[in-house]
Amino acid sequence: MKMPELKTGRFIPEDGLRITVQVPETRAQRIVDAVLAVTALKYGDYDRVTFQAAAGKQSFRSLRSGRNRATGAAVQVPCVELSFFLARDDAGAARVLENIYAAHPYEEPVIYVAPCMRTLHIRGLDEDNPNRFWNSPSEDWVPEEHR
Structure with missing residues (x-):
């Protein structure tokens, strides 16, 4: 898939990979x-940038070609997406993917x-924008360190 060419003075586009992992929340x-053992997950002026979606249900049926015995019907496991x-x-x-495999249950x-x-x-750029959290009263989601 060819990425669009975005030319602007407002932001810098950067190609990369989006990694999504389904895993039990615990x-x-x-x-x-x-992942952090091999990369800082840097995102501009920040690092350790990840997203975790609310728990959902992952469904699967074991075919017995792997380690686990076959299941007659699909089973569900509560999982999150990182x-x-x-x-x-x-x-x-x-290296990141190898570390995920090593840590995944x-x-x-x-x-x-x-x-x-x-x-x-x-x-x-745009630091005086009234929509930036530092230019308005702090909301609950703003970390204490940034108030």
Whole structure:
């Protein structure tokens, strides 16, 4: 898939990979820690940037060709989705995925790797924008350290 060419003075586009991992919620931090062991997940002026979706249900049926016995019907496991961006670096991406496999509790983890583009702000632009959280009374979601 060819990414669009975005030319603007407002942000810098950067090609990379979006990694999405489905994992039981109790194991999510292990996956994040495994990823952070090989990359800082830098996103512009920030690092350790990840997203975790609210818990949902992952469904599957074991065919018995793997380690687990066959299941007659699909079973469900409560899971979350973790996602993060990796700069386009094939060797680094392979190390990240290997660490996810090592930390994941499943034999066959559900991991999606998709090409994507992110946008990074140009430092110093638009800082007086009234929509920026620092230009208005603090809302509950603003971390205490930034109030």
